[in-house]
Amino acid sequence: MTDGTAADTRPTKIVYVAEATAHGGRDGYVTSQDGHIGLKVTMPPALGGTGEGTNPEQLFAAGYSSCFHNALILAGNRAGYDLTGSTVAAKVGIGPNEQRGYGLAVALSVSLPVLDPDVAAELVDAAHQVCPYSNATRGNIDVTIVLG
Missing domain, CATH: 3.30.300.20 (K homology (KH) domain)
Known part of the structure; x- marks a missing residue:
C-alpha cells in the first residue's frame, strides 16, 4: 500500500478449520479431530529432551x-x-x-x-x-x- 501501512491479510471468509489437541505439552502427544494426526511429542535434545518424538x-x-x-x-x-x-x-x-x-x-x-x-x-x-x-x-x- 502506498501509505506505508501493511495490507490486511486476514481472511474475509473461513472455508476450512483444522482442529488439533495437545495432551501434555512438549512431553505428550497431539491428535487431530479427524484422526489423521496422532503423534508423540517430546522436547528436542537441544532443549533438554529425549528427541524420541516430533x-x-x-x-x-x-x-x-x-x-x-x-x-x-x-x-x-x-x-x-x-x-x-x-x-x-x-x-x-x-x-x-x-x-x-x-x-x-x-x-x-x-x-x-x-x-x-x-x-x-x-x-x-x-x-x-x-x-x-x-x-x-x-x-x-x-x-x-x-x-x-
Whole structure:
C-alpha cells in the first residue's frame, strides 16, 4: 500500500478449520479431530529432551514448507510455468527472545531447477505474498528465503 501501512491479510471468509489437541505439552502427544494426526511429542535434545518424538518446530516446518510449496505452484501456474520437480524445505529455529520468552525464525530453501533464476525469484516473491503462513508470520518472525 502506498501509505506505508501493511495490507490486511486476514481472511474475509473461513472455508476450512483444522482442529488439533495437545495432551501434555512438549512431553505428550497431539491428535487431530479427524484422526489423521496422532503423534508423540517430546522436547528436542537441544532443549533438554529425549528427541524420541516430533516437536512443534518440526510440525511448523512441515506445515510452512507444504503450504509455501503449494503457493509457489499456484504462482507458477498463474504465470504459465510447470514446476514439476520443485521443492521447498523449511528450517524452523527456536531460541530465547528479549522478553524472557522464546521466538522462532524460519529459513525456506526453494528449488526450482528448470527455471531461469530471475523467473524463479519472481515466483518466490509472488508465493510469499499468497502463502497463508507467510502472511501470518510477516513482521512477527524472521523468514529467510533462499533459492537453491
